[in-house]
Amino acid sequence: MIQRLLVANRGEIARRVFATCRRLGIETVAVHSDADAGMPFVAEADRAVRLPGNTPADTYLRADLVIEAARRSGADAIHPGYGFLSENAAFAQAVIDAGLTWVGPPPEAIEAMGDKVRAKEIAEKAGVPVLTAPEDPTEADLPLLVKASAGGGGRGMRVVRTLDRLEAEIEAARAEAESAFGDGTVFVEPYVEAGRHVEVQLVAAEDPDVGTVVEVFGTRDCSVQRRHQKVVEEAPAPALSPRSRVTMEEAAASLAQRIGYRGAGTVEFLHDPATDRFFFLEMNTRLQVEHPVTELVRDEDLVALQIAVAEGRGLARTVRGDRALAAYDQGHAIEVRLYAEDASYVPQSGRLLTFDLPADGAFDRLASSGIRVDSGFASGDEVSTFYDAMLAKVMAWAPTREQAIRMLVAALRRARIHGVTTNRDQLVEILTDPVFVAGEMTTTWLESRPISAESPGDSPSIDRTALVAGALMLAADDAARRRVQQGVPAAWRNVVSEPQRTTFEGHDPVEWWGTRDGFAVDGATVLEVSPTHARLEVDGVVTETRGHISSVRPGAPREVWVDSPVGSARLREVPRFTDPDDAVASGSLLAPMPGTVVAVKVETGAEVAAGDVVLVLEAMKMQHTVTAPHDGTVTEINVEPGSQVASGEVLAVVATKEVEEPA
The missing domain is CATH 3.30.700 (Glycoprotein, Type 4 Pilin)
Known part of the structure; x- marks a missing residue:
């Protein structure tokens, strides 16, 4: 049995795993970067180990440091959470080789599903429908989608609408994938314009008598996306035919059986509402960000089931006793991802002066109608530039989908969030949109609908x-x-x-x-x-x-x-009198957010045209280009690669060209 578990992650997911461990009587260990030293997840752990540095590459992505932290703290198991090393087969194997219990699937399953080309081949052999593009596509096969084999989150992904752009988009996707994942392998498949993202949650265990046993925990809809990143998730998937639901669940179970899967996993499908057909997208060999909506409608603790499987207890007898696993959905649950970002999806950072979200529970199932908030932040915490900008997952459970929508909207409107700009107002817009209320959203809907261009929290239409x-x-x-x-x-x-x-x-x-x-x-x-x-x-x-x-x-x-x-x-507030020292020279390029300068593309004295890239800033795992506002000459460069800058800091100045007066 696991006695002390280290979570190789941070923030909300670390707190989520700690909550289950407390209920099970398992001691906890946190690892943290210097930037995260004062965060709630560190204080909640029984023990904490510092990983020197700030960036993920120096800390949470260092498998050697994480395993050493487990040794120093006396942990006998590691849970990877999601992101970072959670789908790294080499890390999983290193944990096992170190004599620790790995709370996750076998390294072989992670490796098989991590390569999307190989995963599609395995899925096809398991009888799961897949999207396949012809070797020599014609106009009739358009549009097409170029995807990175090793990636996710929209990186290394390109939509091709004309054949003359196919090779160029393949090369662009390959370069982006190589930069982001170290693997430039890409593939091409048909692009479903108005598809829905539907996924199946499962937990598998090894039974000594019958082999792999797979329990399916229903469907989720994650169609509301922007830039291929999920924004709203719900369970069960609405407006899905009973035939498709059953067939999807059977396909997911078949795939898990074929690869000898163990632990919690999610099989993602693209559903075409026009034909009621679905196709395999990928399998996530970890706990999903959106797993709580499944917990709410099934009254289960998926982290507890992960631990049970890792301890070899299987699924026949869960940590909750002899009660059978829930076999059907109870009510409806919806989750939104609350981000520190502006209306154009630019991540924000700074101190959360007030962070008060109305909730009936956190990191737990709800026995009755209520709001659950899973978050890695509290009032007074600093939203860093080093990590993802998600502040919290806000969820509502109710007997019906309509009630859940109404409750979630009310909770978001009652929230008090001061200090950083968030997408809270946009989430309310989405949840109250007639398309969402009717359950007719697709993966392209959000980016095609007119979202308010005003920055949340800065609306001039305020009462x-x-x-x-x-x-x-x-x-x-x-x-x-x-x-x-x-x-x-x-x-x-x-x-x-x-x-x-x-x-x-x-x-x-x-x-x-x-x-x-x-x-x-x-x-x-x-x-x-x-x-x-x-x-x-x-x-x-x-x-x-x-x-x-x-x-x-x-x-x-x-x-x-x-x-x-x-x-x-x-x-x-607009001051009555302006301090001359606060004046900014015309043509000044200001940092849109705190971050790190990763590249300076011009030198002082260079001639630039409007739109030319002057420098590149990195914040929250994203790169942002700072461009010339007009034609002119670069008269000042105040930073260099590696410089840490504050929001509003003058990075460079581009002066307009002086026009000589005729003699």
Whole structure:
């Protein structure tokens, strides 16, 4: 039996595995980078081992350091979580060779399914439908999809719509795959324009009498994607015919049987609603990010089942006693991935001033209707530039899909998230869209629908009452900070003339007066104000707005994050007077986020055209190009490769060309 388990991962998934270990009485060990030293998952573990460095390549991807950490901490088992080394067959074998229990599938199964070309061949032999493109495609075979054999997450993937672009797209995909995965192998398959991403969760174990036993835990729909990254997942998959559901589950079980699979795994399919046919995509030989929706509708603990299989106890007798495994779905569960990113999907970083998500449970099954939140963050934590930008998975379970949607929307609207921009508003838009409500979404739907271009939290359409509340909270904050005349009401004057004005970027000024009794605003009755909340009555309706005031840096304009019944917003105060030292020269290229400079493409004095790449910045496992805003000359380069930069820092300056006046 496992006594002490090390999780070779971080954040939310580490906390998720720790939660099950606590219920089972298993001690836990965390490994962490320097950037993660203060994160909740480290504090929750019984023991923690530092992996020197910050980047994944220096820490969580170092198999030797992880195994050494297990030895030093006395761990007798390793759980890989998801991502990082979770689907690395060599790491799995190294764990086994070190005499440790590997909580995952056999290395041979990981290797077989890790190569997508080989995986398709195995699936086809197992009788699973696969997509196959002809060796010499014609116009009738278009569109086609070029995919990296070793990759995922949309990297090394290209859609080909004209035959003359096929070779070029193959070469581009091969180069991208080589860079991202160290393997440039690609293949071509037919591209289903309006397909759905449906997957089957399974757990397999070895029975000494009958061999591999596979238990299937139903379907999930993960069709809501952007850039081939999942955004919303749900179980069971809606609008799927009973025939397709049963056939998919049988195909997934057949594939697992064929490769002698053990542990938790997911077989992914592309379903064509037009023909009700499905095709094998890949098998993920690990726990999926979206596994909680299956736990909610099956009332099972998939991590506990992983541990049971690793300990050799199989599935006949689970950790929950003699009760049989759930054989059917109970109700409906939906999960959204809450990211620190703006409306254009650019990752954000910074300190989470407030991170309050309403939940009835975390890292656990729910016995009744409720909200579950699995997160690696808490208020005050820093969202680093080194790792994925996902803040939390927010889930709702209810007896029906319609109820689950309504509950999840309400939970997101009640959330208080201050300090970084998130995709919370976009998630609400998606969940309330008629296409999603009807269960008619496809893998291309999200990128084809018009998502609001406004940055979440910066919407100029915010309710006017919230603007007034934000302005009054700033005034109350000014009054609270005064060191003299503290008994005098804020902004009070003996002779009232002009109103006070507070202006937020992108909004009309808010006018207010300071009175003997507090504050006055035209069109509203001010009932109560403090630096953290305001109660206003407008047309007989009382509204309470809560807020958090911060500044980007000392002396900089303040920001107030407001939460009202109609939504949340970040409001940036426009200072009455501008400090000349804060002025930025025309043509300055500013860092869009904190990160690391990985390449500088030009030198000082170089002539550039609008759109030319000046430098490349890396943040949160993504590279972002910084381009010239106009034709001109590079007059300043303030960074070099390896430089760490802050958001808004001036990286370079491109001056416009001076036009000589005619003599």
